[in-house]
Amino acid sequence: MADQIKLTIWRYNPDNGPDNRPDKGDEYRPQTFTIPYQKDWSILDALNHIKAEVDGSLSYRWSCRMAICGSCGMMVNGTPRLTCSTYLNEFHPNEITLEPLANFPIIKDLVVDLTDFMDKLRSVKPWIIRENKKDDEDTSSEYLQTPAQMESYYQQSLCINCTLCYAACPAYGLHSDFLGPAAIALTYRYNNDSRDQGREDRRKVVAAENGVWKCPVVGDCTEVCPKHVDPSAAIQRTKVNSAVSWFFSFLKGGKGE
Amino acid sequence: MDVLSHDILIVGGGGAGLRAGIAIAHAYPSLKTAVISKVYPMRSHTVAAEGGCAAVIKDNDNHDLHAFDTIKGSDFLADQDAVEAFVRDASKEVIQIERWGCPWNREEDGHIAVRWFGGMSQKRTLHAADKTGFHLLHALFQTSLKYDNLKRYDEWFVAGLLVDDGKIGGVLALNIRQGTFHILAAKAVILCTGGVGRIYAFTSNAGIKTGDGAALAYREGAPIKDMEFIQFHPSGLLKNGILITEASRGEGGYLFNKDGKRFMEQYAPSKMELAPRDIVSRSIMEEILAGRGLDGPYGSYVHLDLRHLGEAKIMEKLPMVRELCIDFAGMDPVYEPIPIRPTMHYTMGGVHTDKDGKTPLAGLYAAGEGACVSIHGGNRLGSNSLAEILVFGARAGRTAAEYARQAKPCASERLQSLAKEKMDFIQRRYIRTENGTERVGAILSDLRKTMDEKVGIYRREEGLREGIEAIQRLKERFNRIRLTQQSQVFNTELVGAMEMDNMLEVAHVVALGAFNRKESRGGHARKDYPNRDDAQFLHHSLAYQTPDGPRMEKLPVTITKWQPEERKY
Amino acid sequence: MNTPNTSPSPEVTRTYRRPIPNTWWLKQRSTILFMIREWSSVFVALYAICLLGQLWALSEGADRYNALLARSLSGGSLVLHLVIGAFVLYHMVTWFKISGRIFGSGPLSPGAVTAINYVVWIAASIGIFYWIF
Numbered sequence: 001m002a003d004q005i006k007l008t009i010w011r012y013n014p015d016n017g018p019d020n021r022p023d024k025g026d027e028y029r030p031q032t033f034t035i036p037y038q039k040d041w042s043i044l045d046a047l048n049h050i051k052a053e054v055d056g057s058l059s060y061r062w063s064c065r066m067a068i069c070g071s072c073g074m075m076v077n078g079t080p081r082l083t084c085s086t087y088l089n090e091f092h093p094n095e096i097t098l099e100p101l102a103n104f105p106i107i108k109d110l111v112v113d114l115t116d117f118m119d120k121l122r123s124v125k126p127w128i129i130r131e132n133k134k135d136d137e138d139t140s141s142e143y144l145q146t147p148a149q150m151e152s153y154y155q156q157s158l159c160i161n162c163t164l165c166y167a168a169c170p171a172y173g174l175h176s177d178f179l180g181p182a183a184i185a186l187t188y189r190y191n192n193d194s195r196d197q198g199r200e201d202r203r204k205v206v207a208a209e210n211g212v213w214k215c216p217v218v219g220d221c222t223e224v225c226p227k228h229v230d231p232s233a234a235i236q237r238t239k240v241n242s243a244v245s246w247f248f249s250f251l252k253g254g255k256g257e
Numbered sequence: 258m259d260v261l262s263h264d265i266l267i268v269g270g271g272g273a274g275l276r277a278g279i280a281i282a283h284a285y286p287s288l289k290t291a292v293i294s295k296v297y298p299m300r301s302h303t304v305a306a307e308g309g310c311a312a313v314i315k316d317n318d319n320h321d322l323h324a325f326d327t328i329k330g331s332d333f334l335a336d337q338d339a340v341e342a343f344v345r346d347a348s349k350e351v352i353q354i355e356r357w358g359c360p361w362n363r364e365e366d367g368h369i370a371v372r373w374f375g376g377m378s379q380k381r382t383l384h385a386a387d388k389t390g391f392h393l394l395h396a397l398f399q400t401s402l403k404y405d406n407l408k409r410y411d412e413w414f415v416a417g418l419l420v421d422d423g424k425i426g427g428v429l430a431l432n433i434r435q436g437t438f439h440i441l442a443a444k445a446v447i448l449c450t451g452g453v454g455r456i457y458a459f460t461s462n463a464g465i466k467t468g469d470g471a472a473l474a475y476r477e478g479a480p481i482k483d484m485e486f487i488q489f490h491p492s493g494l495l496k497n498g499i500l501i502t503e504a505s506r507g508e509g510g511y512l513f514n515k516d517g518k519r520f521m522e523q524y525a526p527s528k529m530e531l532a533p534r535d536i537v538s539r540s541i542m543e544e545i546l547a548g549r550g551l552d553g554p555y556g557s558y559v560h561l562d563l564r565h566l567g568e569a570k571i572m573e574k575l576p577m578v579r580e581l582c583i584d585f586a587g588m589d590p591v592y593e594p595i596p597i598r599p600t601m602h603y604t605m606g607g608v609h610t611d612k613d614g615k616t617p618l619a620g621l622y623a624a625g626e627g628a629c630v631s632i633h634g635g636n637r638l639g640s641n642s643l644a645e646i647l648v649f650g651a652r653a654g655r656t657a658a659e660y661a662r663q664a665k666p667c668a669s670e671r672l673q674s675l676a677k678e679k680m681d682f683i684q685r686r687y688i689r690t691e692n693g694t695e696r697v698g699a700i701l702s703d704l705r706k707t708m709d710e711k712v713g714i715y716r717r718e719e720g721l722r723e724g725i726e727a728i729q730r731l732k733e734r735f736n737r738i739r740l741t742q743q744s745q746v747f748n749t750e751l752v753g754a755m756e757m758d759n760m761l762e763v764a765h766v767v768a769l770g771a772f773n774r775k776e777s778r779g780g781h782a783r784k785d786y787p788n789r790d791d792a793q794f795l796h797h798s799l800a801y802q803t804p805d806g807p808r809m810e811k812l813p814v815t816i817t818k819w820q821p822e823e824r825k826y
Numbered sequence: 827m828n829t830p831n832t833s834p835s836p837e838v839t840r841t842y843r844r845p846i847p848n849t850w851w852l853k854q855r856s857t858i859l860f861m862i863r864e865w866s867s868v869f870v871a872l873y874a875i876c877l878l879g880q881l882w883a884l885s886e887g888a889d890r891y892n893a894l895l896a897r898s899l900s901g902g903s904l905v906l907h908l909v910i911g912a913f914v915l916y917h918m919v920t921w922f923k924i925s926g927r928i929f930g931s932g933p934l935s936p937g938a939v940t941a942i943n944y945v946v947w948i949a950a951s952i953g954i955f956y957w958i959f
């Protein structure tokens with residue numbers, strides 16, 4: 001018999017279908033698939049195999065299959081990973097358990113609800129803010145930026161929005177109001193871009209109650225990040241920055257807002 | 258069915274779609290504009306582009322040079338008026354996106370840096386390391402968030418265009434999350450849906466590149482153009498064709514056959530590894546066919562060697578190449594040569610438009626890889642496509658906005674009845690499939706195999722005939738599909754079936770176009786007609802849908818100041 | 827929050843939120859270590875209280891202080907101090923590591939920042955040692 005591998009997939013289906021079959025109800029339950037083992041298959045290849053050949057009703061997200069679009073994150077044996085770049089041979093002959101990304105509500109099977117994340121991304125104003133609004137329409141010349149200036153934010157600009165860091169973050173799991181790692185890293189990216197002048201605008205969001213101070217420094221976000229964005233460092237540095245600027249505005253006799 | 262009304266709908270949230278959206282939201286704030294995308298915009302395949310984006314920004318370069326390189330690269334099938342407009346706008350667009358935050362690589366003095374790219378006579382390719390598309394897409398997406406008047410429908414799938422009496426009235430779309438269909442009314446629709454790479458098995462393209470836009474337009478009577486021109490990129494990573502960017506050659510990488518010989522000497526002595534893609538890809542195939550390739554479990558291949566560049570340069574200029582090799586081929590290009598073979602990469606053809614993105618169907622516009630203006634003609638030069646999505650995204654956006662300002666919306670009852678017709682069709686064809694037997698997955702893998710084998714880099718009369726027949730049989734089989742998923746919520750099986758239908762439609766046109774074009778030009782290489790034949794084939798091919806399959810027409814190429822000449826590098 | 831540009835979902839589909847058990851942190855090494863660190867703060871506070879107590883005793887005169895000292899040398903108290911010491915040390919070591927992560931960028935690598943922390947700590951300890959004796 002050819003070599004096989006077991007995949008246990010946690011499934012959830014919120015509607016019972018047109019026939020309202022109770023056995024297709026909405027409980028969250030595991031289902032095990034035993035499929036041929038191919039040593040050069042990624043977990044995503046295995047899922048595509050299951051979908052095409054075994055069970056067409058399985059839902060999950062994917063697109064680029066080259067670890068850049070950020071669609072295919074799942075909990076692989078309890079750890080958030082990109083499934084297109086995680087291979088079966090890392091686990092074989094042991095079995096693999098797949099769950100939807102932790103800390104997010106589940107829409108169906110391995111698909112989670114990202115509405116909250118998308119709102120958070122927007123809330124930090126992730127675009128170049130200029131005091132003079134006309135600046136970004138001027139296409140006669142580029143803003144100058146030296147490689148060293150670019151270096152100071154480049155790492156944080158590499159985020160692919162895969163949300164693995166949110167799935168790894170216990171603070172986000174316990175308080176979904178928390179702005180979270182990627183959104184704060186993105187703030188850091190724009191704040192440290194020499195072309196940007198919007199630090200003050202963003203401070204209201206990152207230094208607010210649900211901003212950086214909700215982070216208890218577990219550091220798992222940085223551990224799981226497939227693009228080495230190091231959101232944890234971005235958060236801690238933002239804490240330092242906002243504490244310093246709070247202190248100075250306090251000295252100046254402001255409210256220390 | 259409820260109706261959501263808009264002035265302009267943009268189908269597609271990739272580079273072209275977002276650029277169009279911003280152009281409208283910025284300059285026409287009073288128009289109700291929305292971007293619909295079947296995946297979250299930042300997941301669009303623009304994100305995968307690696308090497309760079311071409312534009313004239315340096316003093317030693319000029320627009321005529323860029324235009325000529327593009328036209329020569331196209332094997333003289335590009336429309337020269339469109340190319341001239343393109344190169345002029347590109348210079349502005351790349352600065353515009355810099356001002357929106359794109360982290361282009363820089364010179365020491367802070368100016369934007371450029372690199373070499375295949376087929377370009379100057380260094381003119383701007384780049385953000387080798388993650389250019391990623392940075393470009395995220396800069397566009399994040400900038401688009403600024404506009405309150407740019408609405409988004411994320412994870413909505415456009416299933417049909419609603420056309421009333423030759424005029425666009427809106428689209429019928431599936432809210433994937435809820436599994437419900439809705440009418441999205443609009444005076445103008447811009448298709449920015451990307452290419453059709455998924456019809457091939459060995460491809461650098463994502464799973465979402467299923468040619469939906471071309472199929473949507475084609476079904477409503479708008480022609481699709483030059484579909485036979487498919488670009489094969491020289492360096493697809495073994496085993497499944499993931500792209501190793503041309504920048505790896507732009508930065509100085511070499512190609513070697515199994516005898517350790519830099520074989521490009523023989524095929525393009527002046528440009529060597531930096532000849533245009535169609536030529537390099539065919540050279541690799543010639544080596545492999547002559548038995549000078551290396552062999553492995555995934556078939557024959559050649560080596561792309563970066564070792565002499567050194568780790569520091571690789572990490573600075575090509576970090577993603579290294580990441581991809583390690584993650585997807587288990588080897589490190591700092592120490593080993595990369596095993597590669599040509600991979601299906603780009604769809605030169607698409608929805609027929611003029612240089613302002615207008616299609617022959619009133620109110621319908623198109624831009625990006627899914628459109629065909631044509632500036633790429635028979636072969637696109639690397640890094641011209643990212644420039645194209647910016648230039649023509651913006652142009653189509655502006656043209657559509659001007660149109661929408663004066664156009665009348667389609668009457669609501671009329672939309673309802675059009676939508677009902679479409680809905681009945683969808684119900685019959687994709688949803689009520691209890692009596693079916695065929696699995697969509699099996700049809701897909703057969704189609705991909707057919708396209709790889711019969712409509713690949715080299716094409717021949719018999720192969721193409723067999724290919725067309727095979728596609729017709731697959732279409733037959735598709736009439737008997739069966740879906741297993743009962744639930745409506747996030748039913749990717751339903752989406753997959755609609756995509757499959759689109760792919761079959763478009764693949765048929767690709768194969769028939771290739772069959773009819775009895776010459777070799779650009780990316781279209783016929784073994785039985787190895788030469789370019791300007792006397793008979795210096796024209797675009799337009800395909801119209803009929804019940805018996807595509808009907809092909811000819812369209813002359815616009816030539817302004819560059820007469821066709823032999824294409825040698 | 828201002829979200830005009832996300833898709834309108836008239837009736838949002840029913841999603842499922844997985845319950846988080848109280849033992850969530852036991853599943854992973856990193857979160858266990860994190861919890862230990864959180865708890866170590868309690869011991870840091872305890873230690874501060876001990877110090878304050880000693881200062882207070884000192885201000886009350888030599889007798890009071892000697893009495894406290896005598897009680898502190900009992901077995902139980904020694905064990906308590908050892909435990910407190912261990913947690914405080916753990917808190918310090920992890921903080922040095924974290925501060926490396928925060929401040930270590932550019933020319934100063936995270937490792938260097940952590941090393942500087944240790945150097946300063948040792949120097950300060952030696953300084954205090956000399957000051958006392």
Ligand SMILES: Cc1cc2nc3c(=O)[nH]c(=O)nc-3n(C[C@H](O)[C@H](O)[C@H](O)COP(=O)(O)OP(=O)(O)OC[C@H]3O[C@@H](n4cnc5c(N)ncnc54)[C@H](O)[C@@H]3O)c2cc1C
Binds near residue numbers: 293307415452463
């Ligand atoms: C691996 C790779 C590397 C590349 N590198 C380069 C490079 O270095 N330089 C260069 O110039 N070009 C490069 N290209 C080509 C270039 O990236 C693409 O041509 C370009 O990004 C296409 O952009 P687009 O906006 O037209 O389409 P896409 O980015 O593909 O976007 C299509 C959009 O349409 C949406 N959509 C499609 N169908 C539907 C539907 N039915 N309903 C709703 N939404 C729909 C999708 O969700 C998506 O948002 C590369 C391509 C690949 C594959």
Ligand code: SF4
Binds near residue numbers: 164165
């Ligand atoms: S910071 Fe890293 S883990 Fe988090 S979303 Fe971005 S890429 Fe993913």
Ligand code: FES
Binds near residue numbers: 063073082
């Ligand atoms: S499929 Fe795109 S990141 Fe995995």
